[in-house]
Amino acid sequence: MEEHTEVPAGLADALASVVADLIPTLRGRIPHGPAAALGRLGAPDAKPGVFGLQAGRPVARRGESAALSGLRSLGDPVSERLLGALELTLDALAVSIPHEVEVAVPGPDATPQAFGFGMIGGPSAETVTAVRLLDQLRPGVSALIVALVEELAGHEALVSLLEPPSELTGEEELAAAHGAAHLALAVAVAAPVLRRAGAPLLAGTSAAVVGVALGAVSALLSASPMPPAYAAALLAKRRAEYVLPVSASGSAEVRGHRFTLAERSVLGEADFSGNGLAVAIPGGVAVRTGQGEGQVPVSIRILEGAPDEVELDWWDEVVEFSWRAERGDATLSESASRHLRTPPWPGDFRVRVHAIGRDGEERERYELMLWQGPPGPDIVHKRGDRLGSIVRGEPVPDIVAPPEAAYRWIRGSLIGEAATVTVVGDASPAEVLRAFGADPAEPESAQELASAFDLDPWVTVLPVEGGVLAAEFNGFQGSLRPVLVSLSREGRTAGLFWNVNAVTRLSFADNGTVLASSELGHAEDITDPEVNRALAGLDFGSYRDRLEKGMLAVERYTGYRLRKEDLDRMVEEDVAYRILPHLPELYPEARDPDGSRAFPGHGPLGADTDRLAFVPEETLRELAWQAASAVTEHAGVAGDPVIAAVLTERRFGPEAELAARRSQLQDHREHAWLWQALHNATNPDPLAAAIGSLSAARYAAGPRGEDLLEHARRIARESPPPI
Template sequence: MERQTEVPAGLADALVPVVTELIPLLRERIPRDPAAALGRLGAPEAKPGMFGVVAGRLRADPGELSMASRLSSLGVPVSERLLGALELTLDELPVAVPDEVEAAIPGPDATPSSFGFGMVGGPSAATDLAVRLLDQLRPGISDLVVTLVAELAENAAVAPLLTAAPELTGEEELAAAHGAAHLALAVAVALPVLRRVEAPLVAGTSAAVVGVALGAVAALLSEIPMPPAYAAALLEKRRAEYVLPVWASCAAEVREHRFTLAERSVVGEADFSGNGLAVAVAGGIAVRTGLDEGHMGVSLRILEGPPDELNVDWWDEVVELSWRAERGDAAFGEGDSHHSRTPPWPGDYRVRVHAIGRDGEERERYEILLWQAPPGPDIVHKRSDRLGYVVRGEPVPDIEPPPEAAHRWINESLLGEAATVTMVSGESLEDVLRGFGADPAEPESAEELSQEFDLDPWVSVVAVEGGVLAVEFNGYQGSYPRVLESVSQAGRTASLFWNINALTRLSFADNGNVLTSFELGHGGDVSDPEVHDAVADLEFDSYRDRLEKGLVAVERYSGCRLRQEDIQRIAEEDVAYRILPHLPELYPEARNPDGSRAFPGSGPLDAETDRLAFVPEETLRELAWRAASAAAEHAGVAEDPVVAAALAERRLSPEAEHLARRSQLREGREHAWLWQAIHNATNPDALAAAITSLAAARYASGPKGEELLAYARRLARE
């Protein structure tokens, strides 16, 4: 450890009798858990203790860290617990201060007569505050303790007291003994030094002693080696705690067109000519990549036994081989955590390597499955990329990319996570915008709208080859039937929605009619001849390129072409239009043949909602409008002409529908529940109208909401 402060001659030797007497006494007072956390500072590869791994921060550049910084790195819990354990002992412990300490520490005249101290953020432990005060009032004292602790740890009389007992073999026992002994040394050094220091609020206090000792021991333990028996103990602990199955996502380092999963560095070239993808090498396995240099995404799954199924649908190449681990713990790189390493024991394994994108036409990535099994021959489950043929020395066949390959850029574009793409065969941007419920005369900045995060919908439109492209970044209005009906008046329309939860919706509409709309991979009515032609030969049951296949269907049906440069053009033009959303679709309540609810047990009346299914239809209709009226009265708008007309006529006039639609936007949300209650009351199905109007009105009626629900319960029970 680098010495930061010059120690006066004879000072360390004078402290030897003091610390050798105090170490055994103090060590017994230090709790096991925080001692183990301290003891692991020299072993950052160990499993994190209850206070987390801080060695990385302490080791970054220990010579430049202040005492307060070292203490803060340990965190408040460890400081507070150790102060609580040692405070009474330190307060009552008589310690003789050697004359050499008296001579080395400047007297009270070094203390400023006035001072100020401020603290913003950070830990609030008493030890932290005491150390910060000490460093301000008596600079250099903490550094002196750090240097003395490091020097005394190497002293011939002190070092044996820091060695773990030979009978200790467990990882936690060794870490705790290592941490407790060195902390005891640091406290034994700090105690006589700080009792000599005179400074307001901190002189000789337990908080200052423990704080300075913790900072000193953190600096020391982050640099000195662990006890000799610790490596074996840690390995045994990891083996005992290792639980299968394990899944990890890693970034493997690629060099010279390969990455390795190995127990040690793999030297020399690997021969991939056998299967073109993966091979066992000394110490692990090597995988041939299309990428020359960089980092590669790899999914690692370590199983209890052979995988239940063979997945070749998603992948270009799938190869299985055997590998013998010499000791275990194979990793993709030196910095890999234990979660991305193979089991920490030797044995025979089968490894199944999956690869996609090695030819560079889509994002390259890999999956590796590993399980213990006797040695066996290599098995090639699938071979289909060009690189594999080249590496194996075989003639490269003519591989025609599927139509969806043209859209593989979509996942890396601005639309990657969530969007709706709507394509219309017409030529009028204005008609498409009006179909969405947007005003062509009110353009805004798309970038500014995207940063508002208020969930108000908006759309960008551009002319493309064959028609009009409408894009909603993280929006979904183009998947709604009402929008599709309106937009398709301008021309044949198809849309594809997707979001970050892997939900999708592929829709086709023409001349104001939605022909079909379905989730990719879950069937759908494709009886319309032109819809059938649009989805022909697109295997939505396969997860691979499912989104890209949906875009192919949208292009085919609409006659438009989607290009990456079109999305870039939308971003560069930075023009968007706010959407006035259509009102939600009103659906009938699903019923069983006997009239009961098909999906019972939920609703505004909880389980009693089911009883409403047997209430007369006219009574249900009255209940729905009573709920809407209660919401209007509580909102104080029952006398508003538009609202009053809607309640009296039991329908939405054009003016009322406009207000109801605006209530879905940020600026109109004050009466959102009211308009939802009124809109729901217009549902042609009386049972659905009553249930959904009650559900909305209970939030819009204030105190009257409970009265309304009580009235509905009485109706349900009669």
């Protein structure tokens, strides 16, 4: 941005009376929305305006004038709307040009005989183009206007015109009045100066006037204080818009074994000896951490009232105490989540602090719950870690970690968010790979498969004591029944699947039979004694260590404990195998007792799909295979012997199943819809077969697809529900 331009002596005084006359007219033509957005440029804590303007001085590009930088910082929508609002007024505006302006600003006769003007980038707003042209034809004129606007904003003859009316008390009204008055000032300055400057393609144009004015007012308001009444109005607005409950998660900066939730900088030490965890301090709340420095995860919940119950299950320590907010707006210390603030008003609060992992044996994290309530006594809801005992000066208890604690390392590992871990006893790696549907002769780089993002499933295996460990990083094939059946033919099998959405599946299988496979804690009527022994004493109803308990059950059933070193070896060896997925299981179409579809209103025929429920089964079967035939003919593969055999025998042989499974891989998806149509046609339930095959034919039968659907629709309409 160019250096500040000195305003010639007497020029501002000469313009003051002209500007004073123009401001009332111009201010009334400025729309409320963009005026409020401009007015908020000097209020960093205000929400962005309707055009998303942000506070802060505009940043100039190299060689760009201050006016152009300021204009560009506002964005095209703002300048275009304001140009549209002011253009007719400016064209008809009578403007006096003082003698001092004529002396200070070169006139039209100073136009160079030749000049160059280059456009950089894509199309620009009309105002941006006009200011660029002005800077080319009249170097320094826009800088003079910017300087004049800044000086005149403090001129004694204009100060009162720039102040919002005293009757305004709302945040938006004050911001709009502030923005409109200063933009009117800038336009009133730019109009006479640019009319004097004049130039081909430019003389007195509204686009140049509005563009330079916006650039000047952007720089001015970004550095100017808001009106005196604005702070109170903004606080009132924030209080009115603060709706409870509020919750968010982030992290807090730990320094000296503590973090704070505070309204201001907190100095001095805090005495945690009372409850060993947290305490109210002047200006906020301090929490004692096990970690000395760095970041810890923290979630905050601000409630309308006291919670119905105390959450103890997940946490080691839970304490509650009173805190009086001096003004509100407390934030986490040095947090990445500074957008989360406590209510923006003072008052008495109850604070409940939950902590886990302070002893360093698992991931350390915290939850703070706050609600307004009268002062009350400190309450220790739960004591359970060694650090708390040390801080309170109590004997340190001998805390025995539960057996599932041996798996807590998983949460911070490469499989922490999503994976399937399967252990197969008395098997070889090759046997396990083949049971998964992988080819032992085709190893690939696990790293490359993980970074390919082509959704092809893959597995890595490791021979371990007593069997084979299989791991799917962010995969789930090992949780599927057909895979479990195949694996358990090689040896006793157990596995656990989990993902980032907290979906889980714990499975046990042996001798080709799946003995149990369900969400953690939802297994019912298990009769196998070995599975029941593996699950004995594991409380999956507790939120704590559910994943770890699942892995303990796998260990109990198979006799092998997953170790971090196992994953390290897998990563170091970098060998994986692409899985040929099993075909999706075929289910019957759900029906109500009267024979109608249980989930009506959708399907390849729209609402008419429901009528298929009353079509004879033999007709439905024919519709399914007609759809499958149409797809194969459109694809030009009806003569393929494997496909021809499927159409003739109406079932999948080994070769067809292999081809259908391969079609689900990224590199073989050319005929994926074809194999879906054929696979669905084999569904034992005729209604499900017809609906599934017709659905696939919509996408894979080309022009014949519409004829096929219309044929099915006629059949459906000719078979109304029985009365």
